[in-house]
Amino acid sequence: MHGYLGASVIWSEILARLGGRYRCIAIDARGTGDGARPREGYTIDRWAGDVLAVADALGVGRFCYVAHSMAGLTGYRLAIEHPGRLTRLILTCPSPAGPPRAGRAAFAPFRAAWAAGDAASMSELLASTSVALPDASVTSQRGRLAISAAAGHVDALLDDSAGIDLRPRPRRDPHPDAPGPGGGRPGPDGRAGRLLRCSLTRRWR
């Protein structure tokens, strides 16, 4: 799974090398590449649901999830909430599990190029994140694909990812009046979020 402003094209050379040994499936996230461009659903949770939906549609029960960058957040979600579906989790340059992350300000130039429909500038920006790219055609292709991304992918997904915090928290003996699990009141960030972090802590410890 590709990352923010990406598309399945980034895996083309990988598929050529691994396709003979494994069944490889490269997905365009909603709002990118050749994927559908619905008006809503640009969240990490929905992204994870889309991955499972594709697997279900293809009759794939358990799979190794290989992801780059922001799609790493989707990987964390899958590992926490659907560990039975994964055989492996391979994340390269994944987004951190919690803040601080590069936020809107860091992506402002990308969003400006997208808003202007400036594929050339987008290509240069994307290339600037890499030390070396195989050839200019791939770079320009990435630029064109990024420009064609849906607004929901460019903005809503970025906002959603900024609010996610899956970092394990240090264990403490819960005070009877403390919020969250062990206490009587839900925490300020919600019980579900605490349970997710506890689950992450247990599973990867």
Add this chain to the structure above:
Amino acid sequence: MSGVGHVPPLERPAAFADAVGRFLAEGVVTFRTLAERHAPQPRQAP
């Protein structure tokens, strides 16, 4: 994969595919397993 930017699948596809293949074949690779793999072998008694 040193000397790689933010997009290793594009920048070093051969190395990346090799790493993925090894991971799938060998399971979890940690610093410990790497250290054990590259640890000096005990010398044979003369």
